[in-house]
Amino acid sequence: MRGLAPNSAIHLTNLDIYMPNRTVFFVSDGTGITAETFGGAILAQFEANLHRVRLPFVDTVDKAHQTVRQINQAGAHDNKRPIVFTTLANDEVLKVISDGCNGMLLDMFSTFVHPLEKELGIKSNHRIGRFSDSSKSKQYQSRIDAINFSLDHDDGQSHRDLASSDVILVGVSRSGKTPTSLYLAMQYGLKASNYPLIPEDFERQDLPPALKPHQKKLFGLTIQxxxxxxxxxxxxxxxxxASLENCRHEVQQAEAMMRRSGIRWLSTTTKSIEEISATILQELRPEQLAF
Amino acid sequence: MRGLAPNSAIHLTNLDIYMPNRTVFFVSDGTGITAETFGGAILAQFEANLHRVRLPFVDTVDKAHQTVRQINQAGAHDNKRPIVFTTLANDEVLKVISDGCNGMLLDMFSTFVHPLEKELGIKSNHRIGRFSDSSKSKQYQSRIDAINFSLDHDDGQSHRDLASSDVILVGVSRSGKTPTSLYLAMQYGLKASNYPLIPEDFERQDLPPALKPHQKKLFGLTIQxxxxxxxxxxxxxxxxxASLENCRHEVQQAEAMMRRSGIRWLSTTTKSIEEISATILQELRPEQLAF
Known part of the structure; x- marks a missing residue:
């Protein structure tokens, strides 16, 4: 490329600014999910096209040395120092990485844990991983139960225990009910069932009878x-x-029904399942905001 | 209680140290999921029983003032200053909260975004929420597709396109395949199907024929x-x-089959779905660690 056009060098410089050829590492002694969520949110603040690499389970000094080598190799290859997000509870592992790596180290734990130790007046336990041991906890078990519940109650499969649902999503087919109910279960441990609105419901011009006793738990999803x-x-x-005409008809009927029945609803068209779920939680179960 | 036993005052002091009566807020101008993941991981380092409150969608100055009032009320009630984790991209909103609230503010963005602006040589875009606009992105769409794929291929429901799976989980019924495959889809966008090993498979003493062409994608889950x-x-x-005798038999047969067929496997007994998923990703698809 460099030799092809007289201005290609300038062009490449512009590219360098907006799309740095740089590697970002997410290093964790656990699953790496926290490092990735935390680092990902910060990187979302930048219009930069970065090469991202997950390094989970870096939980021994040996693996720390391996990690240092990998980071430094990437830096040499990119000719730019890598950015390294870490969530490391083990001080020995952290020290090997902070001493040895040529990257820019952004360590979440040392930055925030030490001030909190002072504030709370207790020492941190240096426990590895937010999810370790969690499989035995009651909170974890209720998440798994919620996932199973949501699967069993997907698409109105079982009307039997709609009463034990925390929330019942209603809407036309493919309006986003299934991924949202699974996310509500996985992230918040809510027993979320979902109930499709079908043409027969529109002819009846009334809420499906199975839903009537549970009006307070209903939340509607609509879509363009x-x-x-x-x-x-x-x-x-x-x-x-799938025809546009039929979709228009179904959506219009569903929205009219939700309006008539006083069901809260939102449009999923431009929202992610994370945003839909957080909104539902806030609207429907304000008490779940404390946990 | 205080009057009941002579040493109850000492006992209460101990409780004060280990279970501070204190409120923690997770304040975000988006869904709050990043604030919660980030704050939750840091708090997991402490043996403290804290009252946690989510405050998502704090995206206007008005809501910021409301948030300040809520935080300060909690502080007055607890008689201890609240801990406030924030992920706020809007500087005006952040300023209202940092000026007005009596809590200990741990702001992820100002702590890490500013050093990164310097390092990358570009300004941050102050975009609200990691998940905003994501619903239109290709990456987001592939996550939704993966969730739908995993649902369609739960419990060996469809053998048709096992070939288009990224990973196929095998194991006895209730060994953890379903929540793991959904998590792999949701978190990593992997098309994860799962295939139950049933008594007929053990009689045959061989892998189910449908699985044979996909050996490289198989990952086994076992359980105590x-x-x-x-x-x-x-x-x-x-x-x-459900009998222990039958469970022993099935697990033993399944493990023998996986060993014989050279399938990688792990025990889910004491692992969370996050840990199981991160391990599978690392073992099966190392190239997915770069993303």
Whole structure:
């Protein structure tokens, strides 16, 4: 490329600014999920196209030395020092990395844990990983139970214990109910069931009878007909089900029903499942905001 | 209690140290998931029983003032200053909170974003929320597709496109395949299917024929028979299916089959789905560690 156009060097310099050829490491002595969530949120603040590498389970001095080698190799290759997000509870492991690596180290634990030790007046336990031992905890078990519950109650499969749901999502087919209910279960441990609104419900012009006793737990999801038609066309191309006309009709009927029945609802068209779930939690179960 | 035993005052002092009566806030202008993950991981370093409160979508100055009032009320009630984890991209909102609240403020963004601006040589975009706009991104869409794929291929429901799976989990019923495959899809965007090993497979003493072409994608989950029996008893109490004897037999047969077929496997007994998933990713698809 360099030899092809007279201004390619300038062009490359611009690219260097906006898309640095740089590696970011997420180093953890546990799963790395916290390091990735934490580092990912910070990097989302930058329009930078970075090469990301997860290094989970770095829990021995040996693995720490290996990690240092990998970081320094990337730095030499990129000719830019790597950015290294770490969540390391083990001081020995952290020391090997902070002493040996040529990267920019952003350590979440030493930055925040030490001030908190002072504030709380207790020492930190240097426990590895937020998720260790969690498999035995009651809170963890209730998350797993919630996931199983949500799977058993996907798409109105079982009306039997709608009463034991924490929340019941309603909406037309493919409006986002299933991934949202699974996310509510996984992230917040909510027993989320979902109930599709189908053409028969619209003819009846009334909430499905199975839902009536649970009005307070209902939350509606709607979606732009154009987007719905796109999504349905992936599943059943060129079907009546996926046609824009039918999608328009279903969405309009569903929204009218939710309005009439006083069900809270939101549009999922431009929202991620994380945003939909956080909104539902806030609207429907304010007491769940304390946990 | 105080009057009941002569040493109760000492006892209460100990309790004060280990279980401070203190409130922790997770304040975000987005979903709050990053603040909670980040704060939760740091708090996991302390044996402290804290009252946790989520405050998502604090995205206006008005809501910031409301947040300040809520934090200060909690501080007055607890008679201890609250701990406030924030992920706020909006400087105005952050300023209202840092000026007004009596809590200990741990702001992830100002702590790490500013040094990174210097390092990368670019300004941060102060984008609210890691998940905003993500619903339109290709990466997000592939996560949703992966969730749908995993649901369609739960419990060997469809053998049709096992070939398009990124990973196929095998193991006896209730060994943890379903929540793990959903987590792999949700967190990492992997198309994870799962395939139960049933008594007929053990009689055949060989891998199910449907799995044979996909050996490289297989990952086995096993579990202690005692724990398996507990889990199955919750579903079908006092059944042969749930009996310890049957669980012992199935687990032994499944492990023998996995060993014989050279399938990598791990025991889920004391592991969380996060740990199981991170291990599978690392073992099976090392190239997915760069993303």
């Amino acid at each position: 007909p154009e987007r719905l038609s796109e999504i349905r066309n992936e599943r059943r191309p060129n079907s009546k089900y | 028979p005692e724990r398996l029996s507990e889990i199955r008893n919750e579903r079908r109490p006092n059944s042969k299916y």
